[in-house]
C-alpha cells in the first residue's frame with residue numbers, strides 16, 4: 141500500500157471500474173460426512189480452477205460445467221491466513237486509503253463461512269492496528285458497529301435491545317441503519333471484547349448440518365477516518381473516511397437436508413429469500429447495470445448496495461463442502477461465484493474536506509471558469525447574440541401580426557356582441573316577453589338544422605378552414621388525449637363537417653372575419669377579451685346518421701317519423717336518466733336553484749316547421765342555441781333567481797307551451813335579430829298562439845316532439861340555422877312524478893338551494909371532459925348541444941339536464957352493461973353521446989367562413 145499522504149495529495153476522486161474479487165474455499169469433509177462415507181467430488185486442479193471429479197451424465201454436461209475458474213481457489217488444507225492474504229487483505233486494507241471495501245463469505249450452510257470470515261476479520265483488524273501504529277504522522281479514528289439481519293429484521297449486535305432498526309435512505313451515504321450503535325475502537329483488546337459480545341448476541345441454532353448454524357446475516361463494520369496531523373485544525377485539513385464491511389451471510393439450505401421445522405424452517409425461508417435476492421442482484425449486475433436491479437427487495441441487498449455496485453472494493457469468498465451429498469448446493473454456490481466475477485464496482489477515495497478548504501477550492505474553480513469564459517467568450521457571444529437577435533426579430537414580427545389579427549377579431553366580436561345585446565335588450569324591453577319570461581323563464585334559443593339532404597350541396601371542405609378549429613368530439617380521436625385545450629371551457633372540434641351542418645350558400649349566421657389558420661389563437665384571444673361575458677357555445681346534437689335519414693319535409697313527411705325515432709331515443713335516455721339519478725347523491729346535489737326542466741329541454745325535438753325550414757339540410761334534431769349576453773352569466777343567474785323560484789317550475793296544467801323564433805343574421809348590417817320573436821312581438825295573436833301551443837304528447841308514449849305553432853317567414857328562405865326561442869313547459873303530472881322519481885323534486889331544501897351554481901358548473905365541465913375521454917368509441921348516434929351562455933338561467937338548466945343524463949349514463953355504464961329499458965344498455969346509451977363544446981369565437985369563425993364561402 142502506498143503512502144497515504146501521497147494518495148491524499150492526489151486522491152482517486154473519480155474512481156475506477158473494478159471487478160469483484162472472487163475466491164472459492166473448499167473445506168475438508170467434516171466428521172458427519174466422513175461417517176456416512178460421503179465422497180469428495182471436487183478437486184482444485186490449480187490455484188484458480190476447481191473441477192468436478194465424477195463423470196457427468198450427458199444431461200448434466202449440458203447443464204453444468206465441469207470446471208470453474210476464479211480469482212483464487214483454496215484447497216481443503218489452505219489455512220485461513222492464506223485465504224486472508226490472497227483473497228481479502230488488499231481489499232480490506234484499502235479502507236485505510238479512504239476506499240470503502242467489503243469482504244463477503246457466501247456458501248451453503250456448514251460450508252465454513254463463519255469459520256473463514258471470523259478469521260479474516262481478525263487478521264484484517266490486526267493489520268489495521270499494525271498500520272496505525274506504524275503511521276504516527278496521521279491521526280486515525282476507528283468506529284465499530286455490528287448488526288445482524290434476522291428474519292428480515294435488522295438488529296444491533298452491540299446492544300442488548302433487540303428492537304428492529306429502521307433503514308433510512310441518505311442521499312450521500314446511501315442506505316443507513318437508524319440508531320445503530322457505533323463504538324470508537326480503542327485497541328485490539330477492545331475489538332476482541334466487542335466481537336465476543338456480538339457473537340453472544342447473534343442468532344445461532346442447531347440444524348442437522350451444523351450444530352452452531354448462523355441463522356442470520358452478520359455485518360461487522362469498521363469506519364476509519366484519518367487526517368494528516370500536520371494539517372490538523374488548519375485550512376488545509378482534509379481527511380479520508382471509509383468503511384470496511386465483514387459480511388458473514390447465513391447459509392443457503394434445504395429444509396430437507398437441515399431437517400428444519402418450526403422456527404428453523406421460518407429462518408431458513410427468510411435466509412433463502414434474501415440470498416435469492418442477493419443472487420438476483422449479482423446476476424443482474426453481472427450483465428451490466430442496465431435495467432432495474434432489485435436492491436430494495438431485501439434488507440441485505442439494500443444495506444450492501446454500495447458494496448455490490450457502488451463506491452467500494454469488494455471481495456467474495458465462496459465456501460463449499462466437497463461432499464457428493466452437497467453437490468447440487470455446491471454447484472449453486474459456484475454459479476453465484478461465477479456471476480459475481482462479472483460484477484464491477486466503482487471504488488474511489490472518499491475525502492472529507494474542511495469547509496474552509498472547500499470554499500477555497502470552489503473559489504479557485506470559479507476563477508478558472510471565469511478566465512476560460514473571458515478567453516473564448518467574445519466570439520461565441522457575438523455569434524450567439526446575432527442569432528438570438530434574428531430570432532427575436534422574427535418573433536416580434538410574428539407577434540405583431542398576431543396582435544393585429546387578434547385586435548381585428550376583438551373589434552368584430554365586440555361589434556357582434558353589441559348587436560346581440562341590442563337584440564336581446566330589445567327583447568328585454570318588450571312587455572310581452574317580460575310577462576312571458578316571468579311566466580315561463582325557460583326560454584330557449586334553438587336552431588334547427590337539416591343537413592342530411594344537402595349531400596349535393598355539401599360544402600367544399602377546402603373552403604372551410606375554420607373547420608379545423610371546430611372539431612368533432614369523437615372520443616376515438618382523443619384517445620391519446622391530444623387536442624384538448626388546457627382550458628376546461630374550451631375544446632377543439634376536429635371534424636366539423638361530420639357533425640355540423642355546413643353550407644356554403646345562404647348562411648343563416650355570418651359573423652366576423654378572421655384568419656382561419658389562426659383560429660385557435662384568435663379564439664383564445666377573443667375569448668379572453670370578452671372575459672366571462674362571452675363564455676362559449678356548447679353544442680349537443682342528436683343525429684342518427686344511419687337510421688334517421690330525414691328529408692326536409694312537412695310534418696307528414698317520412699322525415700318526421702325519423703325525427704320521432706330520434707326523439708324517442710332521447711326520451712329513453714331521459715327515462716334512463718330519470719331512473720338512474722334517483723340514488724345519485726352527487727347528481728342530486730346539483731339540482732339546487734334550478735327550475736325543473738321540461739322533457740323538451742332534455743330531448744329537444746324539431747318542430748314541424750323547423751323540419752321544413754331548411755330545404756337542404758336534414759333535420760335530425762333541433763338544437764338549442766342562445767346568444768351570449770354582455771352580462772356575466774352567473775350574475776344574471778343570481779339576478780333572476782327569484783324569478784325562477786317564483787315561477788311554476790314544471791309547467792302548468794295544460795301542458796307544454798312553446799314558441800319558436802328564428803335568429804336571423806343580416807350580413808350587411810352585421811346584425812343578428814330574432815325574426816320569429818320580432819314577428820311575435822308584432823303580432824299579439826302569434827304570441828297568443830304560442831302560449832296556447834301545447835305539448836300534447838305523452839311522455840310515456842314517446843310523443844316528445846313538441847308542436848310548433850309559429851312558422852315565420854324566414855324559415856322558408858333556405859336558412860341553415862334557424863334559431864328558435866322556445867318557451868317550454870310540460871305535463872305537470874307526468875313530469876312531476878318523473879322528476880320526483882329522479883330526485884329533481886322542485887321542493888328542494890333551502891340548504892340545497894344555497895349551493896352555488898358556478899362552482900358546480902365548473903366541476904361539471906370537468907366531468908364532461910372526463911366523460912369524453914371515457915367515451916372512447918366510434919359513434920353512430922351523436923348528440924350535440926349548442927349553448928351560447930348568457931345570463932338566462934334556463935341555459936344552465938338545459939345544460940344541467942344534459943349533464944345529469946350524462947352522469948346517469950356514466951354511472952350505469954361504469955356499473956356494467958345491464959339492460960335498462962327497451963333493450964337499450966347503458967353502454968349503448970352512453971356511447972351514443974358525442975359532445976361538442978365550441979367556444980363562441982370558434983362559432984363566429986365558422987359562421988364567418990360560411991359567409992365567405
Ligand SMILES: Nc1ncnc2c1ncn2[C@@H]1O[C@H](COP(=O)(O)OP(=O)(O)OP(=O)(O)O)[C@@H](O)[C@H]1O
Nearest residue numbers: 167248249250251252253254255350353354390391
Ligand atoms: N476450512 C475449514 N477447515 C476446517 N474446518 C472447517 C473449515 N471450514 C469449516 N469448518 C468447520 O465446519 C463447521 C461448520 O463451519 P461454519 O459454522 O463456519 O459453517 P457456516 O457456513 O458458517 O454454516 P452456517 O451457515 O450454518 O452458519 C465448523 O465446525 C467449522 O469448524
